Amino acid sequence: MGRIEAAEEVETTVKGEPLASYPQNYQTGQPSSVGRPWSTGLFDCHLDQTNAVMTAFLPCVTFGQIAEVLDAGEMSCPLGSFIYMLMMPALCSQWIMGSKYRTKLRNRYGLVEAPYQDAVSHIFCSCCSLCQEFRELKNRGLDPALGWRGIIAQQQAVGYGNEQMNQPPQFQAMSK
Incomplete structure (x- = not known):
């Protein structure tokens, strides 16, 4: 139970040529965590102190900002904040919305569900x-x-700047 068991060796090939062989290990009874790691850890709040203070006092605002970005502007920050704020006194049920959007973020970027499950992370x-x-x-x-509109404006400004830099100069001629 819970032991690592080795199966037969598996050969990998590239264009029909054997590349290497390695033992195919698996752990029984444990789901594998597949995905990319998060860019920062769960407890790295000190990396963005402004956001950490804002979230400590007004977590509903941070949730609203995240929801607006993940929903591509369909849910506004004030609406997301309001929904989260309503769920806080209702048996502390804000973790339901929080874990839903955490799962949405993980799925969008292929992130691993670590160090805890999404619901556990948002409950505790x-x-x-x-x-x-x-x-x-x-x-x-x-x-x-x-906000979503700010992100779009920023991306358009960056794209506009690149287009202008990549265009060749117009035909020029001298005249009297």
Whole structure:
């Protein structure tokens, strides 16, 4: 039970040529965690102190910002904040919405569900979870503090600047 068992050796090939062989190990009774690691850890709140303080006092605002980005502007930050705020006194049920959006973020970027399951992270470490989600989006170039429209405007400004730099100069001629 819970032991690592070795199966037969598996050969990998590239274009029909054997590359290497390695033992195919698996662990019984344990689900494998597949995915990319998060860009920061769950307890790395100190990496973005402004967001950490905001989340400590107003977690509903941080949730609203994250929800707006993940929903591509369909849910506004004020609406997301309001829903989260309503769920807080209702038997502390804000973890339901928080874990739903954490799962959405993980699925979008292929992130591993670690160090805890999404629901567990939001039940016991909701502020740390929100901060980690905020940092993940920010590290991927989607700063939730800007809002969805701000992100789109920023991307268009960067794209416009690149287009202008890549265009050859127009034909020039001298005249009297």
